[in-house]
Amino acid sequence: MIDTPYLLFLGDAPDGLAAKVAQGIKDWRPEFAIGQYRMEGCKADMGLADMTLAEAKAAGAKTLVIGVANRGGVISPAWKKVLIEALEAGFDLASGLHNLLRDEADLSAVATAMGRSLHDVRVPSVQYPIANGVKRSGKRCLAVGTDCSVGKMYTALCMEREMRARGMNADFRATGQTGILITGGGVPLDAVIADFMAGSVEYLSPDNDADHWDLIEGQGSLFHVSYSGVTMALIHGGQPDALVLCHEPTRAHMRGLPDYQAPSLEALRDVALTMARVANPACVVTGISVNTQHMPEAEALAYLAEVETRMGLPATDPFRFGAEKLVDALDAI
């Protein structure tokens, strides 16, 4: 686990989009976001207090999180200077960058000398077991998509927020680097070795209270040929009680695969449920989450109404219209 709260490092971000990780932390774990650190020329702004390292330290921040993508895949000398100062000031560092902090000799040396941790969340820090398939206590919900990047993480986070607001016992369980940085822990599933994928999901979502819900972050899609194995491992390692189908209706083709079309929601429902029932015969599909960001509101609402009628399941865009329907359906299990 990464020590919280965080100081969010925005570096010299060219725009707000580059600071997607920082935005996610600020949106979903505002209590972790003590302040932001911006370098000269930074064009991103999370609306948090701008702090020096010393000010953030005094305010209680434990970890400097790199909340921004780096240009050209290198950690620039200007960034490096700040990161070293942060280690010297007593911060841990956390990063989801492809190039690892631990591979930078100077950062590694200073971290060791100062007794600080470098969290590279793209690579597993745990030796995961092989999945044993034993039924676990507590309840689990998994978002599965017709494609990659259709809003599975946001769906789970929106549901977690709504459930906590209702006083329900619920935790988002991260399986990707952004989710891990947002919550401070999780499994970087796409970097796990094949034999241990399902086991890492069992590890992520252990036995829990009977009324507890894990909202497991989905990855990939059973219908996306590049990543379907990762999705399969989530379905079997997660042994979900509830599946939420996620869809983005305006895609011309599957993400990164020009020759492939997204499946229908019916096709996703049928195969995901068949596979989920191998690990949990009681699994049901409880709702549909549609990413309507590219649709005007009237069109989005009409589409959702059509899907509800056709599929006989509650359908919403939880980020745009709220997650109430999806949580009502979970609560009814």
Added chain:
Amino acid sequence: MIDTPYLLFLGDAPDGLAAKVAQGIKDWRPEFAIGQYRMEGCKADMGLADMTLAEAKAAGAKTLVIGVANRGGVISPAWKKVLIEALEAGFDLASGLHNLLRDEADLSAVATAMGRSLHDVRVPSVQYPIANGVKRSGKRCLAVGTDCSVGKMYTALCMEREMRARGMNADFRATGQTGILITGGGVPLDAVIADFMAGSVEYLSPDNDADHWDLIEGQGSLFHVSYSGVTMALIHGGQPDALVLCHEPTRAHMRGLPDYQAPSLEALRDVALTMARVANPACVVTGISVNTQHMPEAEALAYLAEVETRMGLPATDPFRFGAEKLVDALDAI
């Protein structure tokens, strides 16, 4: 690729079963098996000529293959002595042991000094790409099982032998360590990082002649919760034209999973075909391979007849009764 032919190292194997890898090489690539090297107390015998390192070298052997499991997961001093002598005599070494040759400082030093290769086939030696799903030329057959260890590798090897005997253009493509040692190359799929699994299968089975068949070694099962993600990646990375369903009818439960029962052949057919058609809409199920080793012959034949009638597909135990039916069905595509 591992240089062939081989001298098969049987070490001090306590019985023939411990020398499963050597047996596989001798059965399926007899032309690679120049001779065997047995230490004092060895209880395994492949029926090959016993050779000293010098004799095997003179006979043209290029690689000493560790064809036996090691006891207690350590490479004993007695083994080590032979392995070092082999490197000094100019052999490469190849091993599918969990503990890697390269991690032994003395072996590593001698190999470097002599300019020899240490092939640890349990770990990938290639940086595989992410799968792109682009349709490849040539034809592909994949064996998929109701469970793990039901005879998928043997099915593919039996079919390859029958196809080559008919003059067909066919290659077994190994995805596990035994298959890699048998054929000299392949992908150790269970050790590949999640994001690259399907890409490694695309790499294993590239574009080929229009009449060429790749017989891709299956792994795991879509219904085995520990390894289903690996199977999924094979189905999508392999983009098979033909699926052969593999089954072992006498199992009391799924391998290693006491709480799980094997699915029916119908259930396997339906979900495997649905998933395979995502990557190759023309995919068909062409036959059924039943591992009847635990059934008397009359019972086995009756079972196969029943399966043929029920499923409307040719069914055989290709190891016991020949692979003709399965190859006839492929040839008819």
